[in-house]
Amino acid sequence: MVTNAASFGRSGVHDFILLRASAVILACYTIFLVSFIALSAPLTYEIWHGLFSALPMKVFTLLTLIALLIHAWIGSWQVLTDYVKNTALRGVLQFTFVVTAFAYLAAGIVIVWGV
Amino acid sequence: MELSEQNVKKQRPVHLDLQTIRFPATAKVSILHRVSGVIMLFAMGILIWLLHGSLASAESFQGVQALFDNFLVKFVVWGILTALGYHLLGGIRHLVMDTGRWEELGSGNASAKAVFVLAIAFSIVAGIWVW
Numbered sequence: 001m002v003t004n005a006a007s008f009g010r011s012g013v014h015d016f017i018l019l020r021a022s023a024v025i026l027a028c029y030t031i032f033l034v035s036f037i038a039l040s041a042p043l044t045y046e047i048w049h050g051l052f053s054a055l056p057m058k059v060f061t062l063l064t065l066i067a068l069l070i071h072a073w074i075g076s077w078q079v080l081t082d083y084v085k086n087t088a089l090r091g092v093l094q095f096t097f098v099v100t101a102f103a104y105l106a107a108g109i110v111i112v113w114g115v
Numbered sequence: 116m117e118l119s120e121q122n123v124k125k126q127r128p129v130h131l132d133l134q135t136i137r138f139p140a141t142a143k144v145s146i147l148h149r150v151s152g153v154i155m156l157f158a159m160g161i162l163i164w165l166l167h168g169s170l171a172s173a174e175s176f177q178g179v180q181a182l183f184d185n186f187l188v189k190f191v192v193w194g195i196l197t198a199l200g201y202h203l204l205g206g207i208r209h210l211v212m213d214t215g216r217w218e219e220l221g222s223g224n225a226s227a228k229a230v231f232v233l234a235i236a237f238s239i240v241a242g243i244w245v246w
Binding site for chain 1: 149152153156157159160163166167169170171173176177196199203206207210213244
């Protein structure tokens with residue numbers, strides 16, 4: 001079995017499932033949030049603040065950022081292993097992408113914590 | 116002789132006329148799915164920054180709303196929405212293909228073209244919404 005230290009899952013099958021599971025969460029959050037903003041126009045601070053002060057919305061937001069980390073990790077691994085043949089450069093880029101996604105999660109925790 | 120060179124005809128036809136080589140719709144959908152995905156990994160930083168501003172206080176919420184008076188901000192947000200809509204539609208096509216559908220030449224090409232049409236339609240709606 002081919003294994004790669006830079007991939008997210010334990011195997012290709014694991015990556016396959018995680019990519020799709022995280023995609024479903026990302027799609028649900030995107031459709032919900034875009035619909036909410038579109039349907040509650042004109043959007044006021046009270047409505048917006050009220051939405052994110054509810055515990056389920058905080059959990060949904062953090063769940064989505066975890067899904068984003070997994071999805072971006074696997075997706076960037078697929079793209080980088082196809083196009084960047086230089087191992088050192090690929091390693092640096094993969095590190096940057098994964099750290100970026102982790103930073104989004106950390107930022108998201110701080111943002112919804114204070115609401 | 117290497118193992119990979121065995122049983123291979125030496126005189127194979129070579130087709131490298133770049134003027135006549137065209138990506139089929141399925142290949143275009145695939146590469147744009149990757150491009151839109153990488154774009155959104157960075158675009159997400161902008162969206163999280165906007166989320167922070169919109170939730171920090173009533174004043175900063177007004178500040179984020181005022182940002183949308185700027186053409187460049189509108190253009191970037193429209194671009195993000197277009198990439199998001201395209202990636203979402205391409206992703207739904209992927210999930211359908213996981214069930215064994217749309218895997219033939221005809222249906223694969225048709226669904227790829229449908230993704231383009233729907234993505235352009237969504238992009239236009241998003242543009243009207245932002246402006």
